[in-house]
Amino acid sequence: MAEPTSGLLTEQEAAVYDRQIRVWGVDAQRRLSKARVLVVGIYGVIAEACKNLVLAGIGSLTLMDDTPVTLDAAASNFLVYVDEIQNQGKSVAQVCADAVGDYNPMVRVQVQQGNILEKPIEFLDDYDVVILGRSSLSLRKKVNALCRSRPQRVAFYAVDVRSSCGNLFIDFQTCTFKSQKKDDDKELEYSKKTCSLEESLSVRWNSLPKRASKLFFATRIVDEFEQRENRQPGQLTSSDLPALIAFGTERLQEQGLAMVPAIESLLTKIAENGTFELSPVCAIMGGVLGQEVLKLLSCKGEPIQNYFFFDASDGKGMIEEVTP
Amino acid sequence: MSAMADKEAIENAKVLMVGAGGIGCELLKTLVLTGFKHIHVIDMDTIEVSNLNRQFLFRKRHVGQSKAQVAREAVLRFRPDVDIVAHHANVKSPQFGVGYFQQFNLVLNGLDNLDARRHVNRLCLAADVPLVESGTTGYLGQVTVHMKGTTECYECQPKPAPKTYPVCTITSTPSKPVHCIVWAKDLPFLKLFGDKSLSNDLDVRSSGADSSVEQEEASFFDVQDGESSKAYAARVFDRLFGQNIDIALKNEGAWKERRKPTPLYLDSIWTSEEKYDERADHGSENGHENGSVQEEKPKDDGAALSAMTGLGLKNPQEIWSVKDNARVFLETVRLFLDNRKEELGRLTFDKDDQLAVEFVTAAANLRANSFGIPMQTMFDVKGIAGNIIHAIATTNAIVAGLIVLEALKLLGKDRGASRMTYCLEHASRKLLLMPCEMDVPNPKCYVCSQTPLVLEVNTKTVTLRDVVNKIARKKLGASFPTIMQGYNVLCETGDDIDKHSAAIYEAKLDTKLDALTPVPLVNGVEITIEDLQQEFSCIVHVKHREDFSEEEDDQMRLGGLELLTATTTVVAKDTDVALKATVDVHAASLDEDLVMIDGENAPVVKRKLEERQEPSQKRLKT
Ligand SMILES: [Zn+2]
Numbered sequence: 001m002a003e004p005t006s007g008l009l010t011e012q013e014a015a016v017y018d019r020q021i022r023v024w025g026v027d028a029q030r031r032l033s034k035a036r037v038l039v040v041g042i043y044g045v046i047a048e049a050c051k052n053l054v055l056a057g058i059g060s061l062t063l064m065d066d067t068p069v070t071l072d073a074a075a076s077n078f079l080v081y082v083d084e085i086q087n088q089g090k091s092v093a094q095v096c097a098d099a100v101g102d103y104n105p106m107v108r109v110q111v112q113q114g115n116i117l118e119k120p121i122e123f124l125d126d127y128d129v130v131i132l133g134r135s136s137l138s139l140r141k142k143v144n145a146l147c148r149s150r151p152q153r154v155a156f157y158a159v160d161v162r163s164s165c166g167n168l169f170i171d172f173q174t175c176t177f178k179s180q181k182k183d184d185d186k187e188l189e190y191s192k193k194t195c196s197l198e199e200s201l202s203v204r205w206n207s208l209p210k211r212a213s214k215l216f217f218a219t220r221i222v223d224e225f226e227q228r229e230n231r232q233p234g235q236l237t238s239s240d241l242p243a244l245i246a247f248g249t250e251r252l253q254e255q256g257l258a259m260v261p262a263i264e265s266l267l268t269k270i271a272e273n274g275t276f277e278l279s280p281v282c283a284i285m286g287g288v289l290g291q292e293v294l295k296l297l298s299c300k301g302e303p304i305q306n307y308f309f310f311d312a313s314d315g316k317g318m319i320e321e322v323t324p
Numbered sequence: 325m326s327a328m329a330d331k332e333a334i335e336n337a338k339v340l341m342v343g344a345g346g347i348g349c350e351l352l353k354t355l356v357l358t359g360f361k362h363i364h365v366i367d368m369d370t371i372e373v374s375n376l377n378r379q380f381l382f383r384k385r386h387v388g389q390s391k392a393q394v395a396r397e398a399v400l401r402f403r404p405d406v407d408i409v410a411h412h413a414n415v416k417s418p419q420f421g422v423g424y425f426q427q428f429n430l431v432l433n434g435l436d437n438l439d440a441r442r443h444v445n446r447l448c449l450a451a452d453v454p455l456v457e458s459g460t461t462g463y464l465g466q467v468t469v470h471m472k473g474t475t476e477c478y479e480c481q482p483k484p485a486p487k488t489y490p491v492c493t494i495t496s497t498p499s500k501p502v503h504c505i506v507w508a509k510d511l512p513f514l515k516l517f518g519d520k521s522l523s524n525d526l527d528v529r530s531s532g533a534d535s536s537v538e539q540e541e542a543s544f545f546d547v548q549d550g551e552s553s554k555a556y557a558a559r560v561f562d563r564l565f566g567q568n569i570d571i572a573l574k575n576e577g578a579w580k581e582r583r584k585p586t587p588l589y590l591d592s593i594w595t596s597e598e599k600y601d602e603r604a605d606h607g608s609e610n611g612h613e614n615g616s617v618q619e620e621k622p623k624d625d626g627a628a629l630s631a632m633t634g635l636g637l638k639n640p641q642e643i644w645s646v647k648d649n650a651r652v653f654l655e656t657v658r659l660f661l662d663n664r665k666e667e668l669g670r671l672t673f674d675k676d677d678q679l680a681v682e683f684v685t686a687a688a689n690l691r692a693n694s695f696g697i698p699m700q701t702m703f704d705v706k707g708i709a710g711n712i713i714h715a716i717a718t719t720n721a722i723v724a725g726l727i728v729l730e731a732l733k734l735l736g737k738d739r740g741a742s743r744m745t746y747c748l749e750h751a752s753r754k755l756l757l758m759p760c761e762m763d764v765p766n767p768k769c770y771v772c773s774q775t776p777l778v779l780e781v782n783t784k785t786v787t788l789r790d791v792v793n794k795i796a797r798k799k800l801g802a803s804f805p806t807i808m809q810g811y812n813v814l815c816e817t818g819d820d821i822d823k824h825s826a827a828i829y830e831a832k833l834d835t836k837l838d839a840l841t842p843v844p845l846v847n848g849v850e851i852t853i854e855d856l857q858q859e860f861s862c863i864v865h866v867k868h869r870e871d872f873s874e875e876e877d878d879q880m881r882l883g884g885l886e887l888l889t890a891t892t893t894v895v896a897k898d899t900d901v902a903l904k905a906t907v908d909v910h911a912a913s914l915d916e917d918l919v920m921i922d923g924e925n926a927p928v929v930k931r932k933l934e935e936r937q938e939p940s941q942k943r944l945k946t
Binding site for chain 2: 020021023104
């Protein structure tokens with residue numbers, strides 16, 4: 001990423017960003033103001049992340065989602081104002097861009113139409129970060145691979161909230177950052193690497209630590225089930241439950257593990273709630289995602305590697321590292 | 325989601341949100357998205373520009389308007405069918421009594437100060453309404469759940485007093501930038517522009533000074549007849565940074581183990597061709613790098629808001645040279661005297677007062693320079709002097725999400741499901757969000773368990789007013805205290821007291837405790853301190869004591885019943901060690917008298933920093 005230009009923050013930046021500059025410093029703020037983020041597929045958790053990124057003062061945010069705006073879209077998305085729904089013909093991306101752009105006039109918020117897979121490959125060169133909302137496993141793999149194919153680093157984040165469970169995958173490739181490990185420690189420079197989604201999925205499940213988040217297994221099972229059954233992501237009902245659990249048991253066995261009640265109850269919750277996103281979980285996941293993207297873009301603070309899971313029923317927000 | 329409320333319970337629930345700031349904006353949004361339909365919001369604040377980086381319901385055009393009201397309107401844009409009542413008011417005002425609190429199923433706090441948190445805690449206990457409490461600073465956050473009789477109340481654990489510094493560290497032996505900043509803010513600033521009676525002694529502690537020196541000290545900082553503001557500034561400069569250090573150096577014993585400070589006089593700062601001259605103005609050092617003095621006069625337009633702008637110093641993130649600090653010091657003093665005459669004698673430090681921040685920065689840096697301590701940028705000095713909380717949107721969003729999850733569990737009636745959660749900056753055992761079990765109520769808590777307290781006090785010198793203000797209000801958090809001795813009402817406060825009674829109480833306030841009628845408050849007497857609105861009541865045993873150390877200048881100390889039997893150690897005077905010990909005793913007994921940084925936010929930050937270390941000791945819920 002470009003080095004921050006020297007020079008002062010404008011008076012407006014200094015006034016609006018005062019409290020956060022006290023957290024991450026002026027250099028970080030300057031880096032943020034140059035960063036370009038692309039967001040594909042807008043759901044409740046994505047609305048949260050967009051809000052956080054725009055408030056923090058990134059350079060530009062580009063939204064991609066041609067779905068026409070409906071009442072459904074407003075269910076968990078506070079960027080959809082009700083009077084906009086009557087405004088026939090606007091896309092979710094357009095409506096959300098208008099709303100979130102108003103949060104901070106110092107950020108350029110724009111809309112891209114079309115499908116990311118149909119764009120010329122150089123399209124991604126205009127971005128430092130790509131965030132993918134709810135999506136099929138195959139789309140996630142493809143976009144992640146596209147990000148990795150670019151000469152400049154394009155970091156990849158995939159997030160979803162199903163019912164009261166949130167999951168986040170991160171592939172920033174490489175990251176050099178400054179961090180203070182403890183309060184009184186000196187700030188030092190560190191670096192980290194992540195693997196691709198494809199590589200991470202190749203890790204055998206029984207090689208993971210015993211206490212690994214059960215959500216890791218549950219989300220893998222749901223992803224693969226939806227792919228096998230040709231479903232849209234989230235297109236599940238309780239009638240799918242027996243087949244889902246049978247499939248899960250089989251997959252766990254293949255990977256050298258057995259089905260346990262904790263995984264079964266996660267699968268039940270996810271299947272029964274379909275596309276529903278529990279808003280407080282969106283706030284939490286959108287907060288963590290926003291924070292991670294900001295850490296990466298500002299080179300300040302140790303980024304998570306490479307999954308984060310939150311389950312409202314036990315209240316734990318857990319980091320898992322799954323790398324070959 | 326078995327532990328969580330169903331749709332109907334959420335829609336029917338009536339919740340009170342206290343605070344519509346950083347956490348409040350996020351909370352209101354998440355509540356309505358979750359399906360809550362009946363919400364009251366109380367916030368007395370108006371919107372400021374520095375809120376806009378995280379309080380996303382507000383825009384620049386709303387600056388100056390009520391947070392509660394603007395938040396309500398903003399949320400109605402995406403959820404028009406929700407019933408939100410916005411109160412632009414102080415939660416402590418009498419309209420929000422126990423009866424008001426009782427109408428709610430839940431109270432959710434997004435507050436930024438200890439006082440209001442304590443007040444709400446008591447009302448929730450009185451009304452028996454569960455309270456979800458929260459706080460954030462930077463990447464750190466926490467959410468706690470308080471249910472009367474089931475979990476600890478907000479005040480069950482004593483809140484650590486704000487960070488304090490031994491007085492002699494501030495006045496004589498600073499070693500860190502913060503010592504110099506506290507010095508600049510509490511001593512020179514008050515001496516020059518504030519209520520002189522409130523400031524401490526500038527150089528030597530009173531015990532070491534005879535009365536004539538004190539006399540001289542008191543009048544030194546008055547503007548002399550016919551003295552120009554510039555001459556005054558120069559005279560004060562040499563006193564603060566030159567003579568005071570020279571006097572301190574005479575006490576050679578103090579510097580055996582320490583680096584000696586270097587006195588700084590104006591004469592030594594300017595080079596020979598730019599000797600400070602009352603009649604000449606000096607541009608910034610940056611302004612005449614080639615040694616050519618520019619004829620750039622500091623400008624007084626912009627209503628004397630800033631000295632640095634006039635001096636060509638533009639970057640608050642830059643550390644000024646000694647010379648520039650001296651210029652800023654002289655210029656801020658001049659501007660205060662010339663342009664803000666009517667405020668002199670009653671100014672208090674305000675982080676939003678640009679000129680005050682510049683003065684404190686310059687004074688702190690000049691002192692730091694003398695003592696070989698690194699100088700600081702104005703941005704950093706402002707943060708430390710103003711106790712500015714570091715705040716980012718993401719932590720607030722996460723904490724608001726956690727609050728709503730706790731709200732759902734409370735409405736789901738499975739009280740055992742409630743958790744306190746820490747939001748960490750660095751994961752601990754892979755956890756970034758760490759749930760823990762809440763403790764049970766502390767049987768020694770004077771708030772929720774009505775455990776009696778002991779007031780050690782010099783009943784011969786302390787007045788009833790001191791007890792009302794420093795004990796009942798400050799220590800015990802009563803907003804409108806009543807003090808009773810048996811059936812005798814010694815004092816009653818509040819808006820609803822009739823004039824006749826108020827006059828009687830007022831007349832008693834300045835009486836020493838041992839001279840009060842009909843019953844003097846002397847050793848062994850028991851009083852009750854109450855706040856009717858909070859339904860708070862506390863029994864306090866009076867224990868007479870005279871041997872308070874110099875640092876305990878209130879001649880009072882409040883503690884638990886153990887004080888009745890404890891023997892007081894007499895603290896040796898005038899040594900660093902002894903002073904430090906005094907400070908520790910103070911902290912342990914909840915005493916805040918030595919506080920020299922006293923922003924309203926300080927206790928809260930401290931609490932969180934303390935708690936950061938705690939998770940490992942807490943039982944982790946698996
Ligand atoms: Zn208590």
